[in-house]
Amino acid sequence: MRDYKGYLIDLDGTIYKGKIKIPAAKRFVEQLQARKKDFLFVTNNSTKSPEEVATNLATNFDIHVSPENIYTTALATADYVADLDEKKRTVYPIGELGLKQALLDKGFRFEEYQPDYVIVGLDYDVTYHKFELATLAIKRGAKFIGTNADTNLPNERGLVPGAGSVIALVECSTQQKATYIGKPEPIIMEKALKKIGLSKDEVIMVGDNYMTDIKAGINFGIDTLLVYTGVSTKEQVAKMDVKPTYELDSLDEWSFDE
Template sequence: MKSYKGYLIDLDGTMYRGKEKIPAAKRFIERLQEKNIPFLFVTNNSTQEPQAVVNNLAHNFDIHVTTDNVYTTALATADYLASLDKTKRSVYAIGEFGLKKALFDNGFYFAEKKPDYVVVGLDYDVTYHKFELATLAIKEGAKFIGTNADTNLPNERGLVPGAGSIIALVECATQQKATYIGKPESIIMKKALNKLGLEKGDVIMVGDNYMTDIAAGINFGIDTLLVYTGVSTPEQVKEKETKPTHVVDSLDEWTLGND
């Protein structure tokens, strides 16, 4: 078994299922910590700050990490924009506090008219007026960024609209496609790898969803580990032309190469 120097890891479905604990996930993270193997939770959630993710893992799942272990699509979006043009710093954002704080912390300021960028993510209080401002700004030349393409989110009521559904409305209104940052796109993977400071051949992407987690790893050209504790099933994966590098039923089955 290859020994990987770093891990990129999904959250929901991999570390927990909604509000349900996955005991093997806690043991997996503790094994990584014992061996000082660096890891990042790579999540398409743009609404929360990393500290909120840390608190959720600790309080609800007894998994204890730091904010240095969390890389959200909000952070990836801000990092991506910051790398484009240092002279362009105005942005209009549809999104929650996590996204806006990430942009602010990267030196961006918010403008409703003639911004350099329009960033659209999940916003629980989205309004027609926000869509109107985003549409007009993009029509006037702002670069259009979408945090992630997830059309739905699972919660206790069922599958509710996700960021991708909000972004799709702006795409329809502007007749322009957004540049997407989150999984399965490579942008978030590249930024996460930069944060780890490792090479592609040194890391592996771990997740439960072939269409986001595993596809992100495949698109980026790194090894993948699919764990059957969440979305994807063996029957679904059997139909895929490109298979995950590794599959396990539980993270307890996975050895770190020097276990």
């Protein structure tokens, strides 16, 4: 196992599982902190701010990190569109406060009729009217951005619609595909790497889901660590053409080489 300078880490299924603690994950994070390793939690969740994510980790899982250690797909989306064209600063978003605040923090203004961008993420109060405004704006020429393609989210009731399901409706109504930002796309990885300030060969992507976390690392060309505490199983991964760099049953098995 290589001695990486930085760790890009998934949250749900890797650091916790829903509302269930993963004790090895807490120990893993504390090892990173003790060894002064750079790390960034990279999550497809666009609904929460970094402050909210950090508070949840501290309150419910006794994992204490700074909001600066959190990189959401909302932040990645805002960073991506901010870098496209400095003259284009109007957006129509469908999403929760986490996404809207990230866009406001980058200097974007909200515009319903003729925005430069339509950005769609998970919205717990989405309405037909919001879909209507998004569709018409895209038809008028707005660039169509999707936070992430996750079709479902697991919760205590089962698999409920995710951001990808919301985005798919707009794709259907506009007959256009969105530009996706979140895992497994390389865009979020590129922005996360820029934030952590390291090179590709200095970091590793850690996650529980081969189809999002590990494929994000593979697509971006960095090493990957799959831990079997969440979504993917050994039987599923055995069928994949490209394997993770490392596979572990628990993060306790990770060796920090000096």
